[in-house]
Amino acid sequence: MFYREAGQFRTSYGQDSQIFPLRQDRFAMLALLAVAVVVIPYIASDYWLRALLIPWLIFSLVALGQNILTGYAGQLSLGSAGFMAVGAFACYNFMLRVDGMPFLVAVVLSGLCAAGVGIAFGLPSLRIRGLYLAVATLAAQFFIVWALDKFGWFKNNDPSGVITAQPIVILGYAFNTAQEKYLIVLAIVAGLALLAKNMARGATGRAWMAVRDMDVAAEVMGLPLMRTKLQAFAISSFYCGVGGALFAFAYLGTVEPSAFTIDLSFRILFMIIIGGVGTILGSFLGAGFILLLPIFLSVLFHAVFGQTVDASLISAVELIVFGALIIIFLIVEPHGLARMWQLTKERLRLWPFPH
Amino acid sequence: MFNVGIGRTLRGLMAAAVVAGVSLAPSLAQAQAKEQYFGIPSYRVGAFAAGGSGFFGGIIDYLQYVNMKEGGVNGVQMVWAECETEYNAARGVECYQRLLKRGDQQMHIFEPLATPIAYGVLNRVDDDKVVLTQYGYGRSDAADGRVFPWVFSTMTSYWSQISAKLNWIATKEGGVANLKGKKIAHLYLDSAFGREPLPVMRRLAKDWGFELIEIPVAAPGIEQQAQWLRVRQERPDWITLWGFGAGMNSTAITSAARTNFPREKMVGVWWAGSEEDVLPAGEAAKGYFAAANVPSGKNFPLVQDIEKVVYGAGKGNLSDPKRIGNIYWNRGVTAGIFWIEAVRNGQRIANKRGQTLNGDEMRAGFEALDLTPARLKALGIEGMLPSFKLSCSDHEGSGSVKIIQWDGAKWNIVTPDWVSSDRKMIREMVEESAAKYAVEQKITPRKC
């Protein structure tokens, strides 16, 4: 009933190849963006913005990068936290050492640095695949964190070994409050998500998916395997790097290299698996799930059991419930949240008819 | 089809539940007037849970004690809420935001006992008017209250601690002059924490003439073969152990036993000097020294009173009452004491006896912390803390430690008097570092 497609004709190739071919979808997307840009900064509390929305957007971006590499190109990688670290520290150093460097340029440059590192550590993928590649990318993770930690130059020889991000100033306007930081992060993430969606739908994405499904056949068909794989690593690391820069500048503020742990890399992998491997929407949904569910559990248990039960027990139960929910969720829908959404949309298109 | 049905229902339920649940967050029980609210970002699971549960348990037990024994501070009851951070920066920041406001009250002291979390909220405490305390960890240069008005490294930062430890080693060797030509190895967790004392050590190595050997251990440090083989090769006279987590610390001690390195020549940082760190090493830990900013033990009147009043009424926070008097718990109790003294001072200074304090008043109260020997005795903790005083520019206060030694069953205090650091040198380094930070971050130091 809502998704009546009757009467929507597409009369040009441009119309046919839109991201949202249905008018209802376009409307929904625009409404969502309008709410995100106009309504949320006014009604959301500081807690919602600083602790929930901003990290969700940032981790969605990093999960996007991970999805490009693992979901679309099929290269299982566990180095995303390392590339985030490269992005964060590169951005800090660009802002520090180049006078008058605009923030957005620094972010792009730091993404490019991360892309370079990504290519270097992606070289083994030309020979190794599957789980072996995943563990090999852990080398990237550990090495990058070790190098950033060891050489004081990256941290401007700070005695405590941390970097303190400079304030974000674009065209003379300082982005200091939570609302302003949220808007800048939203803008960057939305832009890059759109870019990723188009890449995935185009020839680039198709090349990646060919490599993922059967790389020998892809090579036989004439796809340049090395270029495609390294391109996937580069773009994925670019996204992770930009995410890392935002992580340091718009979220935490002060960051040390060992904040980018292997635990973080694994969490990013979880996000795309739960969200839906090989989908753009899945990155956002998965990031929300992994980020928000533990918080929700924590709030729930403290509210219900609060003063009566030992806090250590509550914390342990949170862990158990979180793990159990992941398992149950995977049993119910192994393809992730994005697939659930897709199935919902399919039924919505037919509703109220069953078929 | 079946899958889709279940999946959708599940998803719908979860979505509804998330919305409902998170909107619960701000509406935790409304705080009454005549209550001072504290947010406690504890970690009770994970690798450091043993220490965390002890420390935060100690704080809560002291707050409970003050409520029960004295009816609060001038009639103002202490209330608190906990949030699990898992020693993780992102969770810690979320806990900070969640604990910040409770009804119409706001928390004004935040002690995460975790360097990554302290750094994660460092930039916000100024605007939120929250006193960030780094009890014996974090940025050593936060001792300069002019550059870090809302950050306190009470009491004794890493720089002060290593200075005091080296002073003690010097006395054991018979004087600073005897250290010339000796070797001191710094065995540390390869992180910012482990590297923190190096600037002081390098400087003193030059001044005093001893050779400093730096031996890093990659995290998590449960495997130290290579490092101890280096120790065997270098044969240092002393080892300063700067480890974190029972795995690294107990492994260091057992490795020392395996390579026949005398434990009496090892002095650990206080994160390497708790019961949890030495227990797994068993016999091997006998004779091992550590620095303590707060010694362990139950022979302090306050500790005994808390056990009687709070645990007697069944309101103790530790699930295992045998841990009363352990180092982390004692440290927690003293942290609670700082908070209560701050509230007391704040009420007195702002002339708000019996009323709730706001952020500026709480900070003023904290800066007025003046623990004279008489006050320590009145509180029942004589010998547990050194006598010290904070001020606008000095946010550290003390710089003294006690050296303790493990005898196989408990920690014994080896230095009945407090071992002091070289306060002048440390303050010089602190001010230099803080000034550099101020320039880099474009902060104007306040006048004190």
Next chain:
Amino acid sequence: MAGFQFFLEVLVGGLLSGVMYALVALGFVLIYKASGVFNFAQGAMVFFAALSFVGFMELGAPFWLALPITIGLMALLGLGIERFVLRPLVNQHEITLLMATIGLTFVIEGVAQLVWGVEVRRLDLGIKDQPLPWLADNAGLFISQIDIFAAVVAAILVATLSLVFSRTKVGRALRAVADDHAAALSIGIPLKRIWALVWAISGVVALVAGMLWGARSGVQFALVFVALKALPVLIIGGFTSVPGVIVAGLIVGAAEKLAEVYIGPSVGGGIESWFPYVLAILFLLVRPEGLFGEKIIRRV
């Protein structure tokens, strides 16, 4: 100290460390070999096993009673995992299964901390963590007794498992299942029973690893991280080879220690965190499936 003697000590120390890593990696290999699942929860299982063992001893059971109880518990855990986590996910993509074992990690860690508490515990195996006296006196080499004991235990374990896999009927069934589930089913091998058996054995291997590591470093949460040390061993040895695990463990252990001692100081030390992984990459470039792993044949 003589240069060569020192080198020998580093080498032997490294080899023995490698044995400890191999013990943990063994659990991974068993499960991957039989069911194609990368059991991320192995580290948590090591932790849980050691914790339960010490927990039972604290509750009063003597050593010789606590051991079979814990073995039984781990076997039960393995059965439970196979029944409730793996069976519903039986034909899913390997990434989904990986994720499920990650969820399992949280559950096991949470249960361990819930049931047994978070305090650190001592594990006393009755063997002192002291250097062997006659080696120390005669050759000047300090090699810990626990390390030697661990090496012996590991050798026995590996030998037993290798024999089981190659000589017994059950072992052959396990290999058949690992090769092709459908084919194994079609000739009548009881798949679910085999998987349950493998998970149970893996749980027992986790207990052995947990006890040895716990005796060395104390039973506490950091035991979970030993799994990270086992990953390079798995890569170099191949995910599906039991003897490969030992060989790879020795290589990783020795190389890691030698690198840390000889190369480490010139780059600031602490290279143990990434060196084994870089080593693994180098090995993989020559043999992409690990030294002893099965060659994966890709058909177009």
